[in-house]
Amino acid sequence: MGAPEPPGAPARVLGIGDNVVDRYPDLGVMYPGGNAVNVAVYARRAGAASGYWGVTGDDPAGAVVRGALAAEGVDTRRVRTAPGPNAWAEVGLVGGDRVFKGSDDGVSEFALDEDELAQLSAWDVAHTAYSGSLVDQVPRLAARTRVSFDFSHHWREPWAAGLYPHLFLAAFSASQLDQDAAAGLLEDAVRRGTRWALATRGGAGALLTDGVSWWRQPAAPARTVDTLGAGDAFTGTLLAALAAGGDPGPALARAARAAALACTAHGGFGHGAPLAAQGPGAPEVARAAAGEGPSAGRPHGKDR
Numbered sequence: 001m002g003a004p005e006p007p008g009a010p011a012r013v014l015g016i017g018d019n020v021v022d023r024y025p026d027l028g029v030m031y032p033g034g035n036a037v038n039v040a041v042y043a044r045r046a047g048a049a050s051g052y053w054g055v056t057g058d059d060p061a062g063a064v065v066r067g068a069l070a071a072e073g074v075d076t077r078r079v080r081t082a083p084g085p086n087a088w089a090e091v092g093l094v095g096g097d098r099v100f101k102g103s104d105d106g107v108s109e110f111a112l113d114e115d116e117l118a119q120l121s122a123w124d125v126a127h128t129a130y131s132g133s134l135v136d137q138v139p140r141l142a143a144r145t146r147v148s149f150d151f152s153h154h155w156r157e158p159w160a161a162g163l164y165p166h167l168f169l170a171a172f173s174a175s176q177l178d179q180d181a182a183a184g185l186l187e188d189a190v191r192r193g194t195r196w197a198l199a200t201r202g203g204a205g206a207l208l209t210d211g212v213s214w215w216r217q218p219a220a221p222a223r224t225v226d227t228l229g230a231g232d233a234f235t236g237t238l239l240a241a242l243a244a245g246g247d248p249g250p251a252l253a254r255a256a257r258a259a260a261l262a263c264t265a266h267g268g269f270g271h272g273a274p275l276a277a278q279g280p281g282a283p284e285v286a287r288a289a290a291g292e293g294p295s296a297g298r299p300h301g302k303d304r
Helices: 035-045 060-071 114-122 135-142 161-166 179-191 230-243 248-262 283-289
Strands: 012-016 020-024 029-033 049-053 055-057 080-082 088-094 097-104 125-129 146-152 169-173 196-200 206-209 214-217
Touching (some): 012 230, 029 035, 029 060, 035 049, 035 125, 035 146, 055 060, 125 230, 135 161, 161 179, 169 230, 179 196, 179 206, 196 230, 206 248, 214 248
Parallel strands (some): 012 049, 020 088, 146 169, 169 196
Antiparallel strands (some): 020 029, 088 097, 206 214
C-alpha cells in the first residue's frame, strides 16, 4: 500500500472510473463530468496533485472531457481513448435541482490491467464510485494504495458492506436520512473497517467520522442554479486534505464552500461546449434508430 505524504505536503489523488458528458438539451450545452473526473478536478483545485484514469470516446464529447481535465491540470497520461461514443447523461433542471433523464455508458467501462494496478502505489489515494465499473476490483486496488469510494445512496446493495474493510474513505449521499440515521450509517461503515466515513446531506450539511471523533459541517450558503457536482466538489476537496494527513475541521469548511460554489453554475465544474442541435439526421436520432438512445440504465455520477 502506498505511504501517505507527510502532513502539509500535497496529496496525490487519483480518480479512476466513470467519465461522462452531462448534456443539457434545454441549454444546448454539454459539460464534462462523472464522479471520478469531478473528484479529481476538485482535489486538484484544493491543492492536490491529481490524475484521472478511464476510457473516453473518440468523438467530440470525449475531446471535451480530455480537454477540460488538461485545462484543470489533472494528469491524463493514462486516459484511454477508444473508438465509439463517450458516455453521456441527459440532465434536466427542476428548481435548480438536477434530474437525470437518460444515459448511455458508451465506451467508458473498463478494468485496470496488471501494469495499471502496479502503478497505483505512486498515488496516496485512488477514488472510484458505484457509477464506474471497478466495484469488483476494489480489493485489488486497496492492496496497492488507499481507496476512496462514493456509494451515493447505494449502501444497501449486496456488494456494499463487503467494500468497507478496504476503504480509506466511504462517501454517502444521505439527504434522505435524518441526522441519527446518517450517523448510524457512518458508524456501521467504520465498525466494519472503513478509516473515514462521510455523509453529505445537501442543505442539512455533512457528517464525518473516524469512529472516535465526529465532525458536523453546516452547508455554506449558495444561490443555487444547478446542484450537479456539489457532492463531488465536497468529496474531492475533503479527500485532498485527508490524504495529506490534514485537519478535518478546516478541510470540511473548505469542502462546504466548494460545494456551494459548484451550485452557482451549470455542470460539474464548468468547461461547457455546444451540444449539437437535435433534429432529423442528427447524431442523437441516428443513435436512437440503432437502438442506442437514452436508457434508464446506471446514471453516471447520480447524486454528484
